[in-house]
Amino acid sequence: MSLVSYRDAxxxxxxxxxxxxxxxxxxxxxxxxxxxxxxxxxxxxEEFGPKRVMxxxxxxxxxxxxxxxxxxxxxxxxxxxxxVNFALLALDQIVNSAAKCHYMxxxxxxxxxxxxxxxxxxxxxxTHSQTFEGWFASVPGLKVVMPATPADAxxxxxxxxxxxxxxxxxxxxxxxxxxxxLPEGEAADEEVPIGSAKVVxxxxxxxxVAYSRMLLQALQAAExxxxxxxxxxxxxxxxxxxxxxxxxxVESVRRTxxxxxxxxxxxxxxxxxxxxxELSDRCFDDLDAPIQRVASPDVPMAYSRQLERSLIxxxxxxxxxxxxxx
Amino acid sequence: MDGVETILGADxxxxxSQLLELGRDLCLRLFEGMAGLRAFDDRAxxxxxxxxxxxxxxxxxxxxxxxxxxxxxxxxxxLFPTYRQTAVVTLRGCPPLVPLLMWRGHPGGWxxxxxxxxxxxxxxxxxxxxxxxxxxxxxxxRSADWVALGYAGDGATSAGDFHEACNLAAVTGSPVIFLVxxxxxxxxxxxxxQTRVQRLAEKAAAYGMPGLRVDAxxxxxxxxxxxxxxxxxxxxxxxxxxxAVGYRLGPHGTADEPALYRxxxxxxxxxxxxxxxxxxxxLVSAGLADAGELAEIRGxxSARLLAAAExxxxxxxxxxxxxxxxxxxxxPWDLSPDHLREPSWAAAGE
Ligand SMILES: Cc1ncc(C[n+]2csc(CCOP(=O)(O)OP(=O)(O)O)c2C)c(N)n1
Ligand SMILES: [Mg+2]
Numbered sequence: 078m079s080l081v082s083y084r085d086a087x088x089x090x091x092x093x094x095x096x097x098x099x100x101x102x103x104x105x106x107x108x109x110x111x112x113x114x115x116x117x118x119x120x121x122x123e124e125f126g127p128k129r130v131m132x133x134x135x136x137x138x139x140x141x142x143x144x145x146x147x148x149x150x151x152x153x154x155x156x157x158x159x160x161v162n163f164a165l166l167a168l169d170q171i172v173n174s175a176a177k178c179h180y181m182x183x184x185x186x187x188x189x190x191x192x193x194x195x196x197x198x199x200x201x202x203x204t205h206s207q208t209f210e211g212w213f214a215s216v217p218g219l220k221v222v223m224p225a226t227p228a229d230a231x232x233x234x235x236x237x238x239x240x241x242x243x244x245x246x247x248x249x250x251x252x253x254x255x256x257x258x259l260p261e262g263e264a265a266d267e268e269v270p271i272g273s274a275k276v277v278x279x280x281x282x283x284x285x286v287a288y289s290r291m292l293l294q295a296l297q298a299a300e301x302x303x304x305x306x307x308x309x310x311x312x313x314x315x316x317x318x319x320x321x322x323x324x325x326x327v328e329s330v331r332r333t334x335x336x337x338x339x340x341x342x343x344x345x346x347x348x349x350x351x352x353x354x355e356l357s358d359r360c361f362d363d364l365d366a367p368i369q370r371v372a373s374p375d376v377p378m379a380y381s382r383q384l385e386r387s388l389i390x391x392x393x394x395x396x397x398x399x400x401x402x403x
Numbered sequence: 404m405d406g407v408e409t410i411l412g413a414d415x416x417x418x419x420s421q422l423l424e425l426g427r428d429l430c431l432r433l434f435e436g437m438a439g440l441r442a443f444d445d446r447a448x449x450x451x452x453x454x455x456x457x458x459x460x461x462x463x464x465x466x467x468x469x470x471x472x473x474x475x476x477x478x479x480x481x482l483f484p485t486y487r488q489t490a491v492v493t494l495r496g497c498p499p500l501v502p503l504l505m506w507r508g509h510p511g512g513w514x515x516x517x518x519x520x521x522x523x524x525x526x527x528x529x530x531x532x533x534x535x536x537x538x539x540x541x542x543x544x545r546s547a548d549w550v551a552l553g554y555a556g557d558g559a560t561s562a563g564d565f566h567e568a569c570n571l572a573a574v575t576g577s578p579v580i581f582l583v584x585x586x587x588x589x590x591x592x593x594x595x596x597q598t599r600v601q602r603l604a605e606k607a608a609a610y611g612m613p614g615l616r617v618d619a620x621x622x623x624x625x626x627x628x629x630x631x632x633x634x635x636x637x638x639x640x641x642x643x644x645x646x647a648v649g650y651r652l653g654p655h656g657t658a659d660e661p662a663l664y665r666x667x668x669x670x671x672x673x674x675x676x677x678x679x680x681x682x683x684x685x686l687v688s689a690g691l692a693d694a695g696e697l698a699e700i701r702g703x704x705s706a707r708l709l710a711a712a713e714x715x716x717x718x719x720x721x722x723x724x725x726x727x728x729x730x731x732x733x734x735p736w737d738l739s740p741d742h743l744r745e746p747s748w749a750a751a752g753e
Contacts, residue, residue, distance in 0.1 A: 110591035110664030134561030134597045135528055135589060163527065166563070200457040200508070204526050345737075374723075375737060376730055380457065381508030381721045388723075 080256040086227035087117050087193075087248060089259070090234035091155065093266075095125055098153065101238060104131040104140060105157030105193075114159045115195060115253055137163045141170035141192060145178065148188035153238060158194040161247060162205050167192075175243040176218030190244075191237045196223075196289065196341070197250030200385060203377035208341045210289075211348030213245045214318040220244045220271050221318040225292035227257040229316055232269030240271060249290045274322035276329060280311035283399055284329040286352070287339040288315040291371070291390065295339050298395035308403055318348060327359050334365040335402055341390055344372040369398045406602070407648050408628055409618035411685045422689040425623055429474075430691050433622045435700050436470035436494050437679050442704035443490040443499050446712055447506060451657045455715065456506040460486045464620070464652030467678035468584050470494060471625030472552055476633050483522045483535040483553040487584075495519040500711040509718055510725050520549075528559040532568035532581065539577035539636070550578040550636040552629075558589025560606060561597050569644065573610040578636035580629065581644045584619065586651035591664035607644035619649025620676040623685070652677060 081089070095101045103118060103125075109132040112119025122130040133140050137158055144154035158164045164171065171192065179187035198206035214221045220242060224230040230248065237244035260267060277292070278299055287295035292314045299310035311329050315321065330336050336356065340349040349370045357368055371390045379385050410421045422430060444463055451459040462469065465487065472482065473494040484491055489502045492514045505512025505524075516522060522538075525531035535553030542549045559565055560583060572579045583603050587594045600606060607614025613635070617628040625647060632643035650673040654661050661670065675681075679701075686692040727738045 106589075107591045114590075132592060132596050134592075135558045136561045136563060138563050139561075166527065202457075202508075202526065374727075376723075376727050379508055379721070379726050380505075382457070384508065384721050384723060384726060 079258075081227050081259045082253065083227045083230050083248070083255050083257070084115065084117055084253040086231040086257075086259060087234060088119070088121070090231045090238070091118065092121060092124070094235060094238045095121070095129065098238075100151060100153045101155060102129045102131065102147065102152050103155050103157065104133050104144065106133055106135055106140075106159055108132055108157055113157055115248070115250060117248075117253075118157070137166040138170050141167040142174065144190045144192070145170060145174045145188050148190045149178075149186070153189050155191045155193060155238060158192060160205060160250075161194045161196050161209050162207050164192070164194050164209065171213070171219070171243075171245070172216050176216050179242065180218060187242045189241050191234075191246050192243070193246045193248065195248045195250050198378060198385060198389060199250065200380060200382055201378075202380040206378035206385075208343075208347075208373070210247055210318055211342055211346065211351065214348055215351065218243070219319060221247070222271055222316060223247045223249075223289040223318055224269075224316060225252065225287075225289050225314055227255070228259055229269050229314070231259055232267060233271065233316065235266070236268035236271050239268065244271070247289070251290050252293075255293070269316065272317045272320045272322055274316055274325040275314045276311060276325065277314045278310065278312040280309040280333065282309045282333055283311070283335040283337060283402065284326065284333045285310050285312045285337050285339060285395065285399075286315055286326055287312065288318065289341070291339040291341055294390065294392040295395055297392035298399065301392065301396050302399055306400065306403070308399060310399065321352065321355070323355065323359055326356060327363075330356070330360045331363050334363055336360065336364065337369045337371065337395065337398055337402070339371040339390065339395055341373060343375050344370065345375050347372050366402050369402060371395050371398055407616045407618050408624050409621050410623040410627070411621040411681050412618055415688070418685060419689045422623060422685060422691055425626070427691045429626070430623065430686055431700075433470055433474055433626060434679075434682055434686065434692070434697060435704070436474055437466040437622055437682065438701045438704040439493060439499075439707075440466040440469055440490050441679055442701070442708040443493060443502070445705070446708040447503065448657065450503065450506075450712060450715070456503065457508065458656055458658050459506055460656040461653045462487050462490070464649065464677060465584060465586070467622035467682070468582070468619050468625050468647045468649070471622050471629050472554070472582055475626045475629035476550065476552060479520065479547075479549040480633070481520045481522065481535070481538045481549060481551040483531040483538070483551065484524050485528065485531060485554050485556070485559075486524055486526050487556070488554050489524055492519050492521040495521060497521075498711065499708055500714050503711055503715050504718060507715065507718070509721055510729065511718055529555055529562035529564035529568070532559075532564055533571065535579050535581075536568050536572045536575070536577050536642075539572070539579035539642075540575055542578055543576075548637055550580065550633055552580040552582055555581060555583045556589060557583065557585040557587065557594050557603060558592060558597055559583075560603055569606070569610040569612070569642070572642035573612045576639070576641040578639075579642045580632045580636060581642065582629070583644060583646045585646050585648050586619070587649075588651045588655070588665070590655045590659065593665070602646070604644060604646040612642045612644060614644045614646065616646045616648055619647035620678045620681055622678055622682050650676065
């Protein structure tokens with residue numbers, strides 16, 4: 078098996094679904110000449126032409142609104158928003174249109190569309206380094222996925238495009254160059270089901286729940302804790318934020334009795350806050366200590382490189398939180 | 404170019420007489436402004452390459468439009484910049500060290516907004532334009548005679564906020580100028596994919612305001628057109644859309660590679676329009692300045708930026724407390740340094 082980058086894994090899912098289903102179209106800013114701001118769609122306009130790989134004007138609300146209409150018109154649009162920060166300009170279309178079509182018209186039809194967007198940071202400043210998955214995950218009518226590995230990026234994108242409902246698919250700018258194996262042969266066409274978490278490292282003492290970039294940080298922390306402290310961490314990759322696969326997490330906590338939730342978003346109102354409330358209900362009798370969170374402090378992201386480093390949650394912080402528990 | 408006002412592009416006699424009409428003082432002031440911006444831009448690109456500041460959107464080639472936008476307006480007028488006009492504040496007397504510090508993410512980079520009347524930079528495109536309209540409306544309500552100018556790119560005219568701002572300005576009669584810098588590109592997207600209207604000034608008609616077109620590489624023509632728009636706004640005539648027609652001579656920013664999406668031949672064809680060289684040619688041929696004194700102006704500007712870069716090196720490190728302290732005017736308890744450092748359960752005495 079060869080190693081494939083996260084970026085290429087996303088592209089392979091887009092390409093294969095476009096080959097398989099004529100209704101799938103891509104749209105977004107700079108997605109042809111540039112292949113998108115993170116070069117994910119590079120080469121696709123050459124293969125599928127500008128009607129199916131549409132470069133749009135800078136108009137985020139229009140892009141998502143167009144996608145909603147295109148889905149009504151029988152297409153399966155995959156809209157790219159350069160980064161999740163620009164999704165703010167499209168929030169009304171996402172929340173009031175995409176997420177509501179099915180509900181407000183008696184379930185006659187839904188809008189099968191995917192909004193692909195990117196979370197992350199790296200000296201991009203306070204308006205371009207935000208983490209909003211919790212907001213989307215709070216909206217009934219949306220499905221929200223956030224893959225951490227190339228294989229999951231591919232498998233979940235296949236599932237998202239084939240899903241009959243709107244799916245928010247959030248990539249991470251710092252994961253694009255990471256590499257991993259993709260399933261081959263028949264398995265290559267298999268979806269990773271939306272709503273399924275995965276135990277990626279078995280352990281006995283503490284459960285670490287993470288997704289997207291924080292999964293890599295949690296795994297690194299688990300190694301460090303095993304080596305230095307003899308603490309055995311079980312690591313669960315949530316993969317989908319709505320709907321959450323609670324049973325997988327609860328089962329893990331039954332074995333470890335301690336739980337740490339790892340996210341990049343703000344502590345107040347971040348996705349971890351809602352996860353914590355639900356899991357404290359579901360795991361109360363199995364827990365030996367209060368559930369802990371790793372999150373960003375409640376300040377806008379700094380543009381200064383040195384300060385940005387101190388604000389972004391890392392494996393060191395995960396290690397520290399686990400040490401305080403034990 | 405079609406309906407595009409120009410002085411440096413006019414026939415030689417017309418050019419000379421129009422420059423003489425502007426007068427040597429104003430012409431040199433405009434040249435000096437451009438020299439200051441060019442020196443800033445050159446230095447900032449070097450600092451970025453050295454890893455001393457973050458990704459930087461160069462404005463090489465836009466010195467004429469930007470300088471004219473400051474000089475044609477009065478000091479009391481408000482400017483609403485985007486990521487590409489971070490140095491215009493230096494033309495209002497702010498030391499260049501300040502915007503350099505901003506690009507380093509240092510609190511020293513927050514220029515004094517009220518003193519210079521230059522608003523904070525907006526990066527999501529067109530989101531600054533409604534601010535300009537609101538500020539202009541503030542002038543009306545307070546019977547002040549200042550006007551506001553909002554910068555936008557050609558790409559920004561596709562954004563919803565552009566439409567809403569233009570419509571609000573026209574319907575309220577607010578004294579505002581929309582300065583659309585049409586450099587033909589929005590990152591890798593050419594104008595023809597952005598809009599079917601190739602003359603962006605035509606969009607003004609849909610809102611019921613005048614639309615003017617001007618040569619973006621001609622600081623003198625830009626000054627004249629913007630002056631006209633400002634006078635109209637100041638005298639109660641409402642908003643104007645000014646389209647500066649040019650070309651993005653450089654990359655989108657330091658992380659961009661234009662050869663991936665546009666023809667180097669087009670770049671070469673446009674290169675001679677570079678506005679400082681062009682202004683110099685005009686001034687020297689009109690006998691308004693000699694090459695030596697213009698070179699001196701540019702030399703002084705470069706030296707000033709070199710000194711600013713040296714000072715940048717000496718700026719102290721930033722602390723988390725400084726950042727937390729600036730989130731609100733009156734800082735609530737949950738942003739106190741102690742609270743930020745400790746998780747809540749530890750602070751609660753677990
Ligand atoms: C609302 C929004 N969407 C996307 C972006 C990403 N982006 C940054 S600059 C840019 C191109 C803007 O082009 P234009 O308005 O022509 O200005 P120029 O960069 O040419 O000065 C884009 C799409 C953004 N800043 N804001
Ligand atoms: Mg442009």
